[in-house]
Amino acid sequence: MNPSEIEFVDRMGLIMERLGGARTMGRLHAWLMICDPPDQSLTDLAAELGVSKTAVSTVARQLELSGMVERVPTSTREHRYRMVGGxxxxxxxxxxxxxxxxxxxxxxxxxxxxxxxxxxxxxxxxxxxxxxxxxxxxxxxxxxxxxxxxxxx
Incomplete structure (x- = not known):
């Protein structure tokens, strides 16, 4: 992430925290809004956000259940996620x-x-x-x- 992307991701983390969610949830959601490619593996997400893969997995599942992100089908066992409109x-x-x-x-x-x-x-x-x-x-x-x-x- 470049410095502007980091600032955006961190700001969205604070917003999600103010809305009652976890800061990591907001940061993950924000990164998925702007990342390229638009779908990311749990390993990639953990590395970009500087948090554990377990934390990313937990938050990604919560966002998936809420309809904010979706798991992308892959030919491997790798979990990949992307934003969902709406x-x-x-x-x-x-x-x-x-x-x-x-x-x-x-x-x-x-x-x-x-x-x-x-x-x-x-x-x-x-x-x-x-x-x-x-x-x-x-x-x-x-x-x-x-x-x-x-x-x-």
């Missing part, structure tokens, strides 16, 4: 599924709070309403994203 919308869909599940918990929380605790009830209701609002528009957002993606290509 991975971030899949990650967002997974996060929104958690938000959707949280509504039941928030509704339960509201059911156990009486009117004698208006401050707590208001805070809980505000959180529940925000999550419901986000979910209400999520399908339309994904449709707008699909249209945007098609027209901006």
């Amino acid at each position: 991975g971030w919308d899949q990650v967002m869909r997974i996060q929104l599924a958690v938000v959707r599940q949280s509504l039941d918990t928030l509704d339960f929380g509201l059911s156990i709070l009486g009117d004698d605790r208006p401050v707590q009830r208001g805070q809980l209701k505000d959180t529940r309403d925000f999550f419901a609002f986000v979910l209400q528009d999520s399908d339309a957002m994904f449709e707008r994203w699909k249209e945007y993606r098609e027209t901006s290509s």
Whole structure:
């Protein structure tokens, strides 16, 4: 990697860390976005990123499960990975599924709070309403994203 590529990879590592993932996950994802050739072996990835092959393997599997990267078929037992388009919308869909599940918990929380605790009830209701609002528009957002993606290509 040249110095600019290193900086980009490291910055993306920090972003992924801020989003709750591992720094190595962000660095691996970033490198796969810009590397040439576009598919890389675990050995190559470990060498470029300066981390163990085990760490790269673990992170690559996590990114594969989330739909962000895919394993490339090879004639050998070597594992090779490349970027998958549309991975971030899949990650967002997974996060929104958690938000959707949280509504039941928030509704339960509201059911156990009486009117004698208006401050707590208001805070809980505000959180529940925000999550419901986000979910209400999520399908339309994904449709707008699909249209945007098609027209901006």
